Amino acid sequence: MKLQNILSDIEQVDPEVYERLNSRRGLLNLGGKLAAAALPLAFGSSLKKAYAQTSTNNKIVDVLNFALTLEYLEAEFYNIGMGTPGLIPAEDRLIFAEVQMHENAHVAFLRKVLQSLGARPVEKPRFDFTAKGTFPTVFSSYTTYKLLAQAFEDTGVRAYKGQAGNLVGTGAVLEAALNIHSVEARHAAYIRRLNGNKGWVTFADSTGLPAAIYAGEDQQIQNERLGPINAHSGPVLFGIDTMAVTESFDEPLTKEQVLAIAMPFIVG
């Protein structure tokens, strides 16, 4: 993620970006190595003035703040879990240490990008990982803990996927979101295996978690408008069964669906 990329990407959406900034020459002169460290602040304040009211920027900021909220939740979940003696068995700690590192890095990264866009990153909410008493043993039972970890990772994958369409044409911003999205999927797969599940999602099998997390994952028709791939022609399509067809595509969730899943864990 380079700021210069963001600028050139915005230029594609808004050819007048430099005129809005009214300081193209000034910005480019800042582009040397010495000025690189100073660039984010200068860039951010220019962009903030130029884009305070525009829909493109608002849309990007909304997506990034939504993502940041989920990353806060995940980071805190793993920070507490890794910091709770006796919760995660020694043999699995390297797996969770990796997730913890990535989720904290995602928080830092999204905050940085938001600031460079001249936007204010949302504050970290207060979380209740028992979800108001639904999961009372979240930090005392490894079984509960790793099941909730699966819930957060699989939801995260679906959440990023659901926002991709809002980032079409934003270039580096979209790419960064995709670069996070696939990391969440890597996490999800390993944690699912720790829970005794396949690494991929079969039908809408919720594996004991709230059904909303996997709602719609059993979709069997992909893009009918383009030419469907589905199981309509029978139980078996080109030798692949319906179960595997549903595993082959991860489905998105809307922001509203994701917030409904996450809300019980957010105190305020």
Add this chain to the structure above:
Amino acid sequence: MSKFFSNSAGDARKTELRLEPVGRRLFLRMAGAAAATTSLMVAGCSKDPITGDDMTARGGARIAAGVDLGSGDVGILNYAYALEQLEAAFYDMVVKMPYNGINADERQILKDIRDHEITHREFFKRALGSAAIGDLEVDFSAVNFKDRNSVLTTARAFEDLGVSAYNGAGKYLMTPDYLLLAGKIVSVEARHASVIRSLLAPKTGHYAGVDVVNGEGLEKSREPKDVLAIASPFVKTMITGPNLPNM
């Protein structure tokens, strides 16, 4: 893996990529054998890094059978289709020819992945319709299918490559429906990559290691030209994408 690609072959490939598709077709049709000979001189000046065969022995066939991925969103979808063809063919061989000492868990995983890759391949084929490229001819002579490590490290390379390819190509898709579809597939590829890596190095952070995820927690992206260069030793068919972005 780019070490498979010698400098001279890389230079030749660039030359090939610069040819406009229509121009190249005309060129081949009009000049016949003479053109083939010229092409051989462009494409073949080293031994095939995988097989050791003299490239000139089949370079003409490669070019004559070459496919152009096309341009715009269709070009990107064909690019994905090419990669899915490669993956599906690989896992089909893995499932049909299980490596020595394979266990039930691994057998199930590899069959599942095979089924997913075939589904992806067939999806793109149908979605692209008449714009779809033809079937690619693959070359897995570098893989020892009897050897677990050879199979799983190749699988890892393909999955990581696939994820980085989708991650890098998403920004070029201008149709939201296509972007969403690519998103639905890339996370499944990432799940594959993670599981394969966990088989190679269980109970470690290798499933999302520093070789694929950077310090900011971002997974690697690759541009089409880099992906095609890495994939090329495994594909006999010459794949060109002169009208893909950033080639």
